[in-house]
Amino acid sequence: MRKLVAIARTGVAAVLLHPLRSAATVACLVAVLLPWLAGAGVAQGLLDQVEMSIEGGADLYVAGTRFGRPAPVPLDALQTIRGIAGVRDVFPRIVGEIALGKEQLSAVVVGVPAERLPSATEIVEGRLFRPGARLELVMGTELARRLGVGVESRLPPFYRNPAGEHVSTVVGLFQADLPIWEANLVFCSLDSAAEIFDQNGLATSLLVRCEPGYLHAVQTTLSRLPSLGERDARGALKPVVTSREDVRALLPRNLRHLTAIFNLHFVLVFAVGIPLLMVTSGVGLSERRREAALLKATGWMTDEVLLRGMVESFVLCLLGATLSVLLAYAWLGPLNGKGITGVFLPGAEISPGFRAPFRLTPVPALLTFVISFAVVATGTLYSTWRAATAAPALALR
Numbered sequence: 303m304r305k306l307v308a309i310a311r312t313g314v315a316a317v318l319l320h321p322l323r324s325a326a327t328v329a330c331l332v333a334v335l336l337p338w339l340a341g342a343g344v345a346q347g348l349l350d351q352v353e354m355s356i357e358g359g360a361d362l363y364v365a366g367t368r369f370g371r372p373a374p375v376p377l378d379a380l381q382t383i384r385g386i387a388g389v390r391d392v393f394p395r396i397v398g399e400i401a402l403g404k405e406q407l408s409a410v411v412v413g414v415p416a417e418r419l420p421s422a423t424e425i426v427e428g429r430l431f432r433p434g435a436r437l438e439l440v441m442g443t444e445l446a447r448r449l450g451v452g453v454e455s456r457l458p459p460f461y462r463n464p465a466g467e468h469v470s471t472v473v474g475l476f477q478a479d480l481p482i483w484e485a486n487l488v489f490c491s492l493d494s495a496a497e498i499f500d501q502n503g504l505a506t507s508l509l510v511r512c513e514p515g516y517l518h519a520v521q522t523t524l525s526r527l528p529s530l531g532e533r534d535a536r537g538a539l540k541p542v543v544t545s546r547e548d549v550r551a552l553l554p555r556n557l558r559h560l561t562a563i564f565n566l567h568f569v570l571v572f573a574v575g576i577p578l579l580m581v582t583s584g585v586g587l588s589e590r591r592r593e594a595a596l597l598k599a600t601g602w603m604t605d606e607v608l609l610r611g612m613v614e615s616f617v618l619c620l621l622g623a624t625l626s627v628l629l630a631y632a633w634l635g636p637l638n639g640k641g642i643t644g645v646f647l648p649g650a651e652i653s654p655g656f657r658a659p660f661r662l663t664p665v666p667a668l669l670t671f672v673i674s675f676a677v678v679a680t681g682t683l684y685s686t687w688r689a690a691t692a693a694p695a696l697a698l699r
Contacts, residue, residue, distance in 0.1 A: 310609070314613060314614075314617055316614045317617050317621075327678060328621050328625065330622075331623070331626065331674045335670045335673065336630055336633070337642070338670075339630040339670055340639070342662075342663075343660040343661060343662045343666070344634065344658065344660050346660070346662075346663055347658070347661045348659055350661055351481075359420075359546060360510055360511050361520075361545065362510040362511075362521055362544065363544045363549065364383065364524055364530070364542070364543055364544075365507045365508075365544070366530050366539040366540065366541065367539070367540045367541075367542050368539055373539055374501055374505060374506060375504065375539070376504055376530065376539070377394055377505060379508060380394065380508065383510060386524070387519070387520075388512050388517075388520045389510060390511045390512055391511040392508055392509065392510045393415055393508070394492055394505035394507075394508055394509075395412065395418075395505060395508070396414075396492060396496060396501065396505050396506050397410065397412050397506045397507075398495070398498070398506070400461065400488070402445075402457065403448075403450075407445070408486070409445055409486055409487070410486050410488065411488045411489075411498060412487055412490075413490050413494060413496065413498075414492060416433055418509075419440075419489060423476045423477070423489075424476060424478070425474050425475070426475055426477050427443075427452070428454075428473050428474030428475055429473055431474070431489070431490055431491050432491075434493075436468070436493065436497065437470040437490070437497065438491070439473065439488050439490050440472075440489040441474075441475055441476070441487075441488050442476060442477075442485060442487050443476065443477055444481070445486060446472065446475050448485070451472055453473065453475060454471065454473070455471070456469050456471050457469065457471070457472065463497065464500065465497070468497075470494075481658075481659060492505070517545065524541055525543050529541075594607050608686055610686075611682050611683050612679065612682075612683060615679040616675065616679075618674075618678050619674035619675040619677075619678045622670075622674045623667070623670045623671040626670050627662065627667050630662060631662060634660040634662070635660075638658045639660060
């Protein structure tokens, strides 16, 4: 056992014996693993925020479809849904995208009754919009900072409406457990949202909360409704009912699609691994041949030389993986995910105007170690084996 420990120590010493070769190997590993590890952290952070958002939502989401395409839901459907057994509560919501300011910053307007604001939001300055007031907006703190506005600031018309365009007033600023909301969301009353989008009497969807044990029955009844509201000249408005579990499966799937595209970067492991193999095998072969010849001449066996090379590979991959994890944390934490967050959030600036969500889990960190060891060991052990099996007399020439 002491002999094995002594051989392992020589493997550790080999890392310091050739600092240029070791530094080149670690640099190649970091160049490959760091972007992938940072992307995995952002993707996991977004999944966590999606889960938080879903948990704070309704049991069922009722939307409409006509000719196979989404269509707004008439508010008349509220009475129909309230009459279904097992429905505890139902309220409308309007969601739409707008552009604000001279730079046309993209934002999302969410029109809901004031008492229906998500529990994850907290008014930190000003007040909530009043139910009867028109065009009173409650804006995320980060979005307000980017626009350079505050409480009582007035926004010029940012929409086109045949009934007339009016000035809007920011009456409050909110913070949320989900930083992305602070950078993108604007809350207002249902009437204000209907005026902004010129959709009076309509909603994007209806949110339904059910009594315990009635979820499946309510969902089945809603799905079988012949039409949401009265049938008009355009035909029936077919209901589309989505449960919380459906949303939980659907939203992460879209995010995982982006993650899969990003993971194509992982293919670069092999592309960048080629020069890495050259450093550890081709370029370093003559150097390793001389080392192996000296070791064999002093009585080392081939398996002992290979064990020394494996320990060297282990130390190098440990250094590369550890450095990748530390740099990824610095990239996503103090540097706020500059450059990487926009891959998963299209439209985000190079330097995000919000706290980039991320969570580095043990699985990606462990995977970086496994991949780095596989790449390093492939080159190191192959070149070491060739050198160890060569005749010492030839190797020392």
